[in-house]
Amino acid sequence: MPKKALAVAAIAFLCISHMAAEAPVASLADAIMSAKENNLDIEYARATLERTMRIQDNAMSTFMPSISLKASASPSVSFPVSSAEEIRYGGLAVSAGADASFEFKGEMANDGRVRSLAKEAASLEFRAACDEVESAVISAYWNMAALSAEHDSALAAMHLAEEQYRSALAGYERGMIGELSMRQSEYSLSTARLTLSAAEDSLRLAMEQLKALTGLSGDFRTMPLPDPVMLSLPSAEELFEEYSAGTLAMQQARNALESERSGRDSAVLSAYVPRLSASIGYSYGGLADGSWNYTHRTNSLTGSVSLSIPLSQMLPGGTADSAIRDRDDSIRLASIALSRASENLLEEIRSGVIRISQLQDSIGSAISSEEIAERTYQLTQEAYEAGASSALDLADARTALLQSQMTTISYRVSHLLECYALSDTLGIDISELQAGYSTGEKEDR
Numbered sequence: 001m002p003k004k005a006l007a008v009a010a011i012a013f014l015c016i017s018h019m020a021a022e023a024p025v026a027s028l029a030d031a032i033m034s035a036k037e038n039n040l041d042i043e044y045a046r047a048t049l050e051r052t053m054r055i056q057d058n059a060m061s062t063f064m065p066s067i068s069l070k071a072s073a074s075p076s077v078s079f080p081v082s083s084a085e086e087i088r089y090g091g092l093a094v095s096a097g098a099d100a101s102f103e104f105k106g107e108m109a110n111d112g113r114v115r116s117l118a119k120e121a122a123s124l125e126f127r128a129a130c131d132e133v134e135s136a137v138i139s140a141y142w143n144m145a146a147l148s149a150e151h152d153s154a155l156a157a158m159h160l161a162e163e164q165y166r167s168a169l170a171g172y173e174r175g176m177i178g179e180l181s182m183r184q185s186e187y188s189l190s191t192a193r194l195t196l197s198a199a200e201d202s203l204r205l206a207m208e209q210l211k212a213l214t215g216l217s218g219d220f221r222t223m224p225l226p227d228p229v230m231l232s233l234p235s236a237e238e239l240f241e242e243y244s245a246g247t248l249a250m251q252q253a254r255n256a257l258e259s260e261r262s263g264r265d266s267a268v269l270s271a272y273v274p275r276l277s278a279s280i281g282y283s284y285g286g287l288a289d290g291s292w293n294y295t296h297r298t299n300s301l302t303g304s305v306s307l308s309i310p311l312s313q314m315l316p317g318g319t320a321d322s323a324i325r326d327r328d329d330s331i332r333l334a335s336i337a338l339s340r341a342s343e344n345l346l347e348e349i350r351s352g353v354i355r356i357s358q359l360q361d362s363i364g365s366a367i368s369s370e371e372i373a374e375r376t377y378q379l380t381q382e383a384y385e386a387g388a389s390s391a392l393d394l395a396d397a398r399t400a401l402l403q404s405q406m407t408t409i410s411y412r413v414s415h416l417l418e419c420y421a422l423s424d425t426l427g428i429d430i431s432e433l434q435a436g437y438s439t440g441e442k443e444d445r
Contacts, residue, residue: 026220028141031210035137036130038215045122045129052122055115065102071095097283106273107266114266117259124252131248131424138420140213144206145222146413147199153405154192154199157398161185161192164384168391184391191395195402228363228415230439236350243426244345253341257334264327271320275308345425352422359415366408373397373404 036042074093168185171177211217233239244250285298310320380397383389423433 023219023221025223026216027223028138031141031214031216032134032137034216035133035214039129039133042126042129042133045126049119049122049126052115052119055118065100067098067100069096069098071097092288093285094288095283095285097281099279099281101277101279103278104276106269106271106275109269109273110262110266113262114259117255117262121252121255121259124248124255128248128252135420135424137210137213139417140206140210141222142225142413142416142420144203144210145225146409147203147206148222149225149409150406151196151199151203153402153409154196157402158189158192158196160398161189161395164391164394165189181391184395188391188395188398192398225409225412226416228360228412229419229434230360231356231419231434231437232439233353233356233437236346236353239349239353239426240346243428244342247345247425247427249341249345250338253334253338257331257338260327260330260334264324264331267320267323267327271310271324275310277304277306277308279304348425349422352418352425356415356418356422359411359418362411363408363415366404366411370401370404370408373401377401 072095165185165188168177168182172179172182207219280303281301283298283300283302285300287297377394377397377400380389380394384391384394419433420430423430426433
């Protein structure tokens with residue numbers, strides 16, 4: 001490869017690296033906030049929650065009477081049929097009145113509870129929508145951070161390959177090494193550049209995916225991938241006992257069960273509680289003659305009270321009996337769903353604890369392998385400089401080092417995301433999980 005082309009390529013890579021370093025940092029909190037502001041599922045859940053809150057606030061409207069006002073005026077005019085006759089004003093009949101009615105049905109006694117459970121269900125749905133978006137953003141954000149770390153490792157490996165090639169090219173031009181060794185170094189540099197190019201493409205794709213998810217624009221960087229916080233977790237059963245009551249899954253399952261029970265109570269009240277209806281009305285009427293003198297006035301006050309006992313609905317096999325039996329079946333199904341949610345939650349916690357433990361072991365092994373690979377590369381480089389090792393041996397050692405670095409990064413981001421997933425399953429923040437169960441050790445790299 002000509003020296004001029006090598007210099008241009010090096011400058012290009014340095015410019016790309018400089019541009020990446022100058023890009024602003026988008027924090028995880030900013031990314032989550034932006035995603036929540038632009039997500040349609042959250043907007044739908046928020047609108048549903050606001051509607052149920054208004055319904056809850058208007059709970060007393062169920063017990064308010066129906067009131068109406070009325071008024072009328074009816075003039076009487078006789079038009080002439082011949083020129084000898086005149087227009088005659090027969091007078092004006094006026095009336096005004098007000099009516100009020102109220103009806104009490106058995107299910108109205110349970111209306112407040114029904115509205116409260118509906119509000120709780122909408123709140124849980126809103127929380128679920130937010131959690132889903134937040135989990136997606138967290139995964140995309142830290143995956144991009146991991147790809148950025150892999151890109152940095154690939155860039156460092158490419159710089160080492162460039163340095164090796166420059167040295168080999170200079171030695172070849174001075175006649176100190178043969179063409180084979182120089183071509184091996186050139187091939188090694190080409191491979192390193194391809195690896196870096198693939199890392200750049202992956203990083204760019206990850207950024208575009210995060211943009212689509214959050215609504216962020218322009219180029220940006222993530223925070224660096226944090227060092228792993230090693231956890232000493234108790235058994236899944238202990239974690240379940242401690243946190244299950246506050247988990248979203250259990251709250252939704254309990255709300256569904258309570259809603260079915262409330263529905264059954266409403267069905268029973270509707271079927272067996274008599275209906276009470278009451279009404280009262282007042283009206284005033286008057287008649288004015290052609291001279292606008294009142295010749296007749298009336299005032300009336302009416303009222304009624306009725307009690308309706310739904311005897312037909314109380315009979316076995318009737319519509320009310322069938323509706324109550326359907327509610328009993330729904331309660332049974334909701335109870336099964338609650339038990340299933342409990343089992344699924346315990347299994348999810350158990351799986352999370354196992355995966356975190358396995359990843360912590362893998363991180364330790366990967367860091368040890370990376371240290372060995374780094375030392376191997378140093379020794380191989382010393383042997384290459386002393387003429388005891390070939391350019392291919394040095395390239396292989398560098399590739400093994402890069403691979404070990406990427407493996408460590410992969411385990412680190414997987415461990416971090418598993419910790420996020422477990423904390424989300426338990427219904428707590430990751431900081432609470434780490435503060436409560438950290439071993440006090442960090443695997444620094």
